[in-house]
Structure formats: structure tokens, C-alpha cells
Amino acid sequence: MPKDGTINRERILDAAQHLVIENGFAATSVDQVLRAAGTSKGAFFHHFGSKVDLARALTERYVTADIGQLQAALDATARVSDPADRVVAFVRHFEDSAEEVMSAQSNCLYVAVLTEQQLVSNGTADLIRHAIEVWRTAIAELLSAAATSRDLDLGDVEALADHVFVTFEGAFLLCRSTGSPEHMRAQLRVLRRLLTAALSAEPVGREASESAGREVG
Amino acid sequence: MPKDGTINRERILDAAQHLVIENGFAATSVDQVLRAAGTSKGAFFHHFGSKVDLARALTERYVTADIGQLQAALDATARVSDPADRVVAFVRHFEDSAEEVMSAQSNCLYVAVLTEQQLVSNGTADLIRHAIEVWRTAIAELLSAAATSRDLDLGDVEALADHVFVTFEGAFLLCRSTGSPEHMRAQLRVLRRLLTAALSAEPVGREASESAGREVG
Structure with a gap:
């Protein structure tokens, strides 16, 4: 599990917000969010239990x-x-x-x-x-x-x-x-x-x- | 391929419209539409090339x-x-x-x-x-x-x-x-x-x- 701080959480939220507004929620995958945020699955699930x-x-x-x-x-x-x-x-x-x-x-x-x-x-x-x-x-x-x-x-x-x-x-x-x-x-x-x-x-x-x-x- | 008429097409569209308005487009699967319309995959693809x-x-x-x-x-x-x-x-x-x-x-x-x-x-x-x-x-x-x-x-x-x-x-x-x-x-x-x-x-x-x-x- 990587060391995650508020900065990482905000970066994930920023990337996800952009993708969800552009493409819709169901059309946005966790993998897309990870790629856009440049972060790992571990980091994501450290902050969020699910999509x-x-x-x-x-x-x-x-x-x-x-x-x-x-x-x-x-x-x-x-x-x-x-x-x-x-x-x-x-x-x-x-x-x-x-x-x-x-x-x-x-x-x-x-x-x-x-x-x-x-x-x-x-x-x-x-x-x-x-x-x-x-x-x-x-x-x-x-x-x-x-x-x-x-x-x-x-x-x-x-x-x-x-x-x-x-x-x-x-x-x-x-x-x-x-x-x-x-x-x-x-x-x-x-x-x-x-x-x-x-x-x-x-x-x-x-x-x-x-x-x-x-x-x- | 079943025999499909306009009625079947309209029934698929009615079912799909309800599902898409309720759940969103990406969250609606072709299978859900088929179940709601009571029709077959063959009938669906007879009328529509894709989702x-x-x-x-x-x-x-x-x-x-x-x-x-x-x-x-x-x-x-x-x-x-x-x-x-x-x-x-x-x-x-x-x-x-x-x-x-x-x-x-x-x-x-x-x-x-x-x-x-x-x-x-x-x-x-x-x-x-x-x-x-x-x-x-x-x-x-x-x-x-x-x-x-x-x-x-x-x-x-x-x-x-x-x-x-x-x-x-x-x-x-x-x-x-x-x-x-x-x-x-x-x-x-x-x-x-x-x-x-x-x-x-x-x-x-x-x-x-x-x-x-x-x-x-």
C-alpha cells in the first residue's frame, strides 16, 4: 500500500471529476481515472472503497x-x-x-x-x-x-x-x-x-x- | 432471424427509452433492453446495428x-x-x-x-x-x-x-x-x-x- 496523502486524494478527484463530467459516470472506469491521475489501484482503494x-x-x-x-x-x-x-x-x-x-x-x-x-x-x-x-x-x-x-x-x-x-x-x-x-x-x-x-x-x-x-x- | 415489424421496433425503443432515462445510456445494457421489451437479440440487431x-x-x-x-x-x-x-x-x-x-x-x-x-x-x-x-x-x-x-x-x-x-x-x-x-x-x-x-x-x-x-x- 503506497503512502497516500490528501494531495493524492485530490488528484484522483480532479481527474475523476473531469472524466465523469466529460463522459458520464458509468462510462468512466476506475482504470481511466488511475491513468489520468497517474496513480495506482492501491492508492485509489486506500481513499475510496468503490467507484x-x-x-x-x-x-x-x-x-x-x-x-x-x-x-x-x-x-x-x-x-x-x-x-x-x-x-x-x-x-x-x-x-x-x-x-x-x-x-x-x-x-x-x-x-x-x-x-x-x-x-x-x-x-x-x-x-x-x-x-x-x-x-x-x-x-x-x-x-x-x-x-x-x-x-x-x-x-x-x-x-x-x-x-x-x-x-x-x-x-x-x-x-x-x-x-x-x-x-x-x-x-x-x-x-x-x-x-x-x-x-x-x-x-x-x-x-x-x-x-x-x-x-x- | 425472427419476422420483425414496426411494432417490434417501437417496443424496443419504448423499453430502451424508459431504461436510458432512468439509468443512463452506459448503465443500460442491450440485454436489459431485450428483457424489458420481451424480444430476442436477433430482433434487436435486425433493427439496430449497435447500442x-x-x-x-x-x-x-x-x-x-x-x-x-x-x-x-x-x-x-x-x-x-x-x-x-x-x-x-x-x-x-x-x-x-x-x-x-x-x-x-x-x-x-x-x-x-x-x-x-x-x-x-x-x-x-x-x-x-x-x-x-x-x-x-x-x-x-x-x-x-x-x-x-x-x-x-x-x-x-x-x-x-x-x-x-x-x-x-x-x-x-x-x-x-x-x-x-x-x-x-x-x-x-x-x-x-x-x-x-x-x-x-x-x-x-x-x-x-x-x-x-x-x-x-
Whole structure:
């Protein structure tokens, strides 16, 4: 058994993450991961009991980074005093890092994990659900503060908060199918413009009925 | 070689589609498909040269159905005379069939196909790109008509049109990760409300600057 440290574990995870995002989990073999990481089978099984354990470790690390990105965006916009402006600035923060995200990966690890029923059933998907809930709670709080400050009815604030996750995942798939990573920024920009419109609506009392729309002025 | 007709081919495709959506493409074996379809290896290879050929046939059939859904929504809303109201009715059409869609499948076949690099590289993903382009063109036309009729600047209309695909795909992943199919309807409702707000904005001339938002009235 070779002497393995955290560095080796991280190197295996880095190699595996790239392969799983590119090729899918079932299509990635342990041997491919070992070759890409330049490490031995002994080293691998020192850190991970099985390929499924590796998937769990990958997802755990990805979730931690994902929640870190959320926190960074919250921190970066903490000094925007108007709550509605903060929502817009929050989305713009991700828009500004879209190219960086897409140069590092061609898809989201969550897509690969959620594609495999065994990972959905064995609890790995629960880690993703946790990340979704953390994002939902934080963004719903931003949206609620904005709605209160502008006297707006934003409808189901938690579903609206989830739409940020939905936009990211859908945009990853759009980039992947078209081979055009610039769709990530474009979709985040669409989200920002749509939220700007929702936050610029008439206050509750004066709001037109939801489906009727506005008379042409 | 058994005598095989279209019925047998469709039965194989039905069984394969269910398995691939549930478990992923690489995790689905030809033997599993044969068992689920109740057919023989001979019958399978009469219709499909390989598992990759099967993936292509599955995707072709799914794309045809997908474009059929688009056309059905366009037809169902063709008599809505106000172009902005038609955009809203178009999204509501999908909202109203969300439970039906989610009771038939737990995820989108596109997610499974796009997860596998071999299917992205070998041209299968190009079929998905074609579907995306058909949706984009049709919806961008609806949006452009609405923008003109209300004298609105909707920004990048093609990216806004793509946001419908993005919402579907992201919502499928949200449903899959949480095990709650009701997120599909909730996300389509969010999309409808956001588009309603965008279509109810002030006309171009009077529009506030994009990022500044509205003064509290």
C-alpha cells in the first residue's frame, strides 16, 4: 500500500471529476481515472472503497464548492443597500464569471450524477438536494426582501429562487448540446433581465391581473 | 432471424427509452433492453446495428415528438390575437400538461444523451441541437411579434427563446434530484410570470435603464 496523502486524494478527484463530467459516470472506469491521475489501484482503494464511493466523494466536494460560490456571490453583493438592486447584482455576479466557469468544465457534475439511477437511489443525489435547498433558502431571502421593499407580489418565492438553479443546469445542457459555452452568460443575462422586469412591476395594489398583461400605453 | 415489424421496433425503443432515462445510456445494457421489451437479440440487431445506433434512433424519435409538442402548443394558441398574450398562453399550455409529462418520465432523454461524450461526439447530440434550433426559431418569432406589438425591447430574443428549453431541462433535473415532479409545473409557472412581467414593462422610450430598476412609487 503506497503512502497516500490528501494531495493524492485530490488528484484522483480532479481527474475523476473531469472524466465523469466529460463522459458520464458509468462510462468512466476506475482504470481511466488511475491513468489520468497517474496513480495506482492501491492508492485509489486506500481513499475510496468503490467507484460508487468515489462518486459520493466527488459530489460532496462539488457541493461544497457550489455552496462556496453562492456564499461568494452573497458576500460580493452584501453592500448593495437596495434589496431589489441586490438581486440583480447577485445574478450579474455569476454572469461576470460565466466564461471562467465554462472554460473549466463543459457541463455540471450534477447532470452526470442525476443521470444514473444508482446514484439517485443510493443517496448521492441527496447531497445535490441539500445544495439546492441552501441556494433556495438564500435566494428566497433576497427575493423576499426585494418584494417587501418594492411592495411587490413575486408569487411563489421559493420556486422563483429555484429558477436560478434551473437556469444554471439548463444552460449547461444548452452549452453542451450546441458546443457553444457562451450560452451560459447569455442565459444568466436573460435571467437578470427577467428578474429586473419582475422587480420593476407595479406594486401589489396597482398590479394588473397576472394573465391579462398590460394595455398598450 | 425472427419476422420483425414496426411494432417490434417501437417496443424496443419504448423499453430502451424508459431504461436510458432512468439509468443512463452506459448503465443500460442491450440485454436489459431485450428483457424489458420481451424480444430476442436477433430482433434487436435486425433493427439496430449497435447500442450506439439504438441511441441515435431513440434520440431521433424523441426529437420528432419534442417538435410535435412545440407544434401542438403553437396550434393551440394560434387564435390568441394579441401577440404578447399568445406568448403567455404558449407557456401556460405546457404548464397545463406538466403533470402528464412528469407521470410518463422522470427526466428528459436529452439529459442522458448529453451526459455521454461518445454520443456528443458521434453526432447524436446534433439531433438535439436541431430540436433546440426549431424551438428557438418558433419562440423567437412569437417574442418578436409581442415586442413589436407592445413597443418593447426584449433584448436578445433568441436567448430569451432558448430560456424555454433551459427551463424545461433545468426543471427536469430539479424534479430528478428532489424526487418531486411538481417542480416542473412550478418552474413553468415561474417562466410564465417572468415573461408576463417582461411583456408588461414600459415601452422602449420610457423604459428605465436596465440595471437601475424602478423607483418605489
